Amino acid sequence: MTNFSGSLSPSRVFRDVNVLSPHFVPEILPFREQQINEIKGVVSSALDNKKPRNLFIYGKTGSGKTVSVKRVMELFNSETPQASMQYINCRIYNSRYRILQKALKNFVPELEKSGFGLTFLYEKMIEIAGKGHQLILILDEIDMIKDLDELIYTLTRANDEIKTGGVSIVGISNKLSFKDVLDPRSKSSLYETEMIFPPYTSEQLREILKQRATSGLQKDAIDQSAINLTAAITAQENGDARYALKLLFKAGEMADQTGRNKITDEEVELARKRVDIDLASETIATLPENHQLVLYAISNISLNGSRYARLEIEEEGFLFSGEVYEEYERVCKRSHKRARSVRWYHEYLSDLEMLGLITTKMSSKGVRGHTTLIKLGHDAKDILAIVGKNTGL
Ligand SMILES: Nc1ncnc2c1ncn2[C@@H]1O[C@H](COP(=O)(O)OP(=O)(O)O)[C@@H](O)[C@H]1O
Ligand SMILES: [Mg+2]
Structure with a gap:
């Protein structure tokens, strides 16, 4: 059996990687x-x-x-x-x-x-x-x-x-x-x-994961606790069995790469970050350019610090909508694009929020009255890299 990096050294974690692929259909489909x-x-x-x-x-x-x-x-x-x-x-x-x-x-x-x-x-x-x-x-x-x-x-x-x-x-x-x-x-x-x-519950996902782990992984290559954690994380993500399997697969890959013979909570946590970024990247790739430029502006400020929001910041990581718009205008200028109006900008924000890429909320009445506050849903560095690659920024 080859491992994921393509080398021929036998994997200490995987027994049959096909069993963990999204195309594999098990003989028995529990709960269906x-x-x-x-x-x-x-x-x-x-x-x-x-x-x-x-x-x-x-x-x-x-x-x-x-x-x-x-x-x-x-x-x-x-x-x-x-x-x-x-x-x-x-x-x-x-x-x-x-x-x-x-x-x-x-x-x-x-x-x-x-x-x-x-x-x-x-x-x-x-x-x-x-x-x-x-x-x-x-x-x-x-x-x-x-x-x-x-x-x-x-x-x-x-x-x-x-x-x-x-x-x-x-x-x-x-x-x-x-x-x-x-x-x-x-x-x-x-x-x-x-x-x-109905979406799968955490308990059901445990069962589904266990079934795959038994035939796809080496004996004792995963902790019960890591299975439970994978199931619990997935249950929060709408109970998507495909996500659970991706997580298991990635976690195995992480363990393999570091020469471990067991998937523990630690690998699951690391895998989660990786899988979330992969999914975000797929979502971002389908976005029109202006959405991506706004996202770029948000990531840029999140990473490099806000110029003047600090004084009034109410909660860690939230940015002022006005400041983000100004940054969006700068980003547009840099790439020789015309920035769309504030009305459009708010449309983009609401689309980005729907896709789970950002969260927004209204500020309580501060120095500048009510304003929209924006927070990035993922790591700013990762998003900046993804959007940068897509848009050539
Ligand atoms: N009850 C189940 N037992 C085992 N694997 C399952 C079960 N339900 C879904 N899966 C696996 O989860 C993934 C997603 O299932 P799929 O049928 O494609 O979902 P949907 O069509 O609802 O989006 C597939 O890889 C599938 O094999
Ligand atoms: Mg389907």
């Missing part, structure tokens, strides 16, 4: 038996050649939605030739056209080539389902589809035309508010059946 059974219940009518009701699954990131549905799909597809579940990641296949093309490719290999019109796809779908096939489309991250109303409309129309088979949807999303933008008719069609995946 009920959800898996419910999904089976919905899709099983396809086995009697009845069109299943559409199903909508909601749950926060890392609550096991994708793995659970994929587990049902494996069982389902091995059982029945007259019905099939097709998994579609809508982050990649994000339009009606691409989804239909992807879904029908397995039946009509020539669709691998592009250039077919929507009508052609539509007719193929009717032909396939019309032979008595029950086609179930799993639309993971369904909120990413640009023309979902049109897709649902097309499927509804197809179902009206098809006599013996049918096409139905299992939609998955972690965005609760996305249904508000849907046409009322699509909404009621999509939400025929609804299911919620």
Whole structure:
């Protein structure tokens, strides 16, 4: 077994790194038996050649939605030739056209080539389902589809035309508010059946981590206390199992790099900082330029000290909004950009806060009246380096 740095010396911590990767799906998915059974219940009518009701699954990131549905799909597809579940990641296949093309490719290999019109796809779908096939489309991250109303409309129309088979949807999303933008008719069609995946609790995460540690790590390579800490930290972060696994993986890497043979609380704490920075970096990379420049200004003052806020500072680490705006203007000037108005600047602040990159609060009435106070959510040096790299500052 190679360790993470790629060297061939055997790891004293890891037994099988694949088990800890986000792509690994364990045989048993603890705490999701009920959800898996419910999904089976919905899709099983396809086995009697009845069109299943559409199903909508909601749950926060890392609550096991994708793995659970994929587990049902494996069982389902091995059982029945007259019905099939097709998994579609809508982050990649994000339009009606691409989804239909992807879904029908397995039946009509020539669709691998592009250039077919929507009508052609539509007719193929009717032909396939019309032979008595029950086609179930799993639309993971369904909120990413640009023309979902049109897709649902097309499927509804197809179902009206098809006599013996049918096409139905299992939609998955972690965005609760996305249904508000849907046409009322699509909404009621999509939400025929609804299911919620609750986030994992700290106790449940312990169990999930233990399961992975047993097969992924060397014997006794992790303290019970380190497992508990990983679970507790993750429970605070919305119970995201993916985060828990990342943390475990990183902590193992930390232990390996320092030549230890055991993951302790110390490695978990270090890993947490690393993982948080990695996640922040991913978030920041998707931000428009002005947001990044504001973030840069905040980090810069946080790191190099405030010029005049000290006198009135109320709480460690909070900066005055006005001072940050001035710094933002300087940063813009330096990179030959025009600073946006204060009104926009407040928009940026509120976006940054939503993403957890900063926190803000109102000051109590001081010398200059009420003002917004801003604090960076991460280490200023780290953020400065990330934004600096993105923007060339
Ligand atoms: N009950 C569980 N038992 C073991 N591993 C799980 C469980 N639930 C989720 N995971 C793991 O956590 C990660 C995130 O799960 P995923 O299904 O992708 O979450 P979601 O789709 O809800 O964001 C995956 O690597 C998955 O294998
Ligand atoms: Mg998912």
